Amino acid sequence: MHAASPIASAEKAEAGEQGEPEESVESGERRGVRSMSGIDPSAIDCASLTSTGQVRSSNQDYFDVFESAKGDRLFVVADGMGGHRGGATAARVATETIGEVFASANADAADTLFDAISAANARVHQISVDDPELRGMGTTVVCMLFGSDGRVWVAHVGDSRAYRLHREGVEQLTQDHSVVGEMVRRGLITREEADVHPRRNEILRSIGVEAEVDIDVAQVVATPGDHFLLCSDGLTGPVGDHEIGEVVRENTPQAAAERLVGMANARGGPDNVTVQVVAVPETGADARPATPARRSDPAKRRATALRWLSGAAILLAAAATTWFVVSNLAAPDGPHDSPAAESPTTP
Ligand code: CA
Numbered sequence: 110m111h112a113a114s115p116i117a118s119a120e121k122a123e124a125g126e127q128g129e130p131e132e133s134v135e136s137g138e139r140r141g142v143r144s145m146s147g148i149d150p151s152a153i154d155c156a157s158l159t160s161t162g163q164v165r166s167s168n169q170d171y172f173d174v175f176e177s178a179k180g181d182r183l184f185v186v187a188d189g190m191g192g193h194r195g196g197a198t199a200a201r202v203a204t205e206t207i208g209e210v211f212a213s214a215n216a217d218a219a220d221t222l223f224d225a226i227s228a229a230n231a232r233v234h235q236i237s238v239d240d241p242e243l244r245g246m247g248t249t250v251v252c253m254l255f256g257s258d259g260r261v262w263v264a265h266v267g268d269s270r271a272y273r274l275h276r277e278g279v280e281q282l283t284q285d286h287s288v289v290g291e292m293v294r295r296g297l298i299t300r301e302e303a304d305v306h307p308r309r310n311e312i313l314r315s316i317g318v319e320a321e322v323d324i325d326v327a328q329v330v331a332t333p334g335d336h337f338l339l340c341s342d343g344l345t346g347p348v349g350d351h352e353i354g355e356v357v358r359e360n361t362p363q364a365a366a367e368r369l370v371g372m373a374n375a376r377g378g379p380d381n382v383t384v385q386v387v388a389v390p391e392t393g394a395d396a397r398p399a400t401p402a403r404r405s406d407p408a409k410r411r412a413t414a415l416r417w418l419s420g421a422a423i424l425l426a427a428a429a430t431t432w433f434v435v436s437n438l439a440a441p442d443g444p445h446d447s448p449a450a451e452s453p454t455t456p
């Protein structure tokens with residue numbers, strides 16, 4: 110069976126476990142043939158970045174990117190919890206398990222995501238039962254699957270998020286499985302109040318804590334030109350949705366990942382922060398034939414037309430003057446070979 114090819118760095122969890130505030134960066138850009146419909150996973154541009162932040166001594170976030178034999182691509186971000194070693198172990202084991210199941214799956218995308226995350230839950234839970242040092246460990250997980258059939262899926266457990274960023278705005282694709290997330294949905298507090306609420310770190314669902322877990326899986330509306338972001342709550346605490354939208358839309362995935370992590374760290378870096386930025390090119394199957402860059406705006410078209418008209422008027426005036434002068438000079442002597450007389454510019 111074809112093994113998943115982890116595109117992202119595998120060193121990040123080890124760095125986190127050793128408490129080194131290292132950052133790992135991974136980006137890739139590929140161009141491929143358009144799929145029959147929707148988004149072509151081989152054409153998307155992506156970048157991933159994680160940082161320990163300014164306060165924590167270790168990085169318990171983890172991320173990876175996997176590609177299956179049939180060309181599906183899977184992005185995963187996990188945010189571990191449960192002690193120094195436990196959180197990092199839970200996040201890494203969950204991500205690796207999801208990648209393994211994804212690579213060998215024959216089911217459709219939704220079932221694959223469900224099976225992969227269920228397997229991750231079972232494995233993390235079993236390890237925590239077997240190893241007293243890791244008891245109670247758990248992790249969030251958020252996954253986006255870009256299928257070779259052109260469809261895009263999101264699945265998650267916990268408060269790590271996926272966003273779609275497009276011309277009309279910023280759309281959070283996941284609902285936080287957290288105490289404050291539930292309070293926002295019930296209208297008890299605002300999103301802004303949730304960001305600073307004392308219970309903001311309490312999550313209601315996580316991978317590995319119990320033998321079974323509820324998983325949210327959904328198909329995502331995606332069109333060429335869209336951007337997507339997966340992230341841990343170390344980003345969404347310090348950096349608002351509006352700012353995230355601006356940074357992701359206005360930068361390459363690599364530059365956006367660096368700027369977002371930089372913003373979180375500049376604002377105190379209170380938590381581990383991990384981002385994955387995915388850009389879908391404009392030239393996907395459903396893209397309009399003309400890219401916006403090639404279209405001139407109406408004001409420019411009007412200005413160009415005016416320049417042509419005034420140029421033609423000057424030429425006509427010059428031709429008429431020449432014809433008048435030449436015909437007046439030539440008239441007394443009768444017809445003769447004059448270049449001006451043969452000019453095709455006369456009407
Ligand atoms: Ca976190």
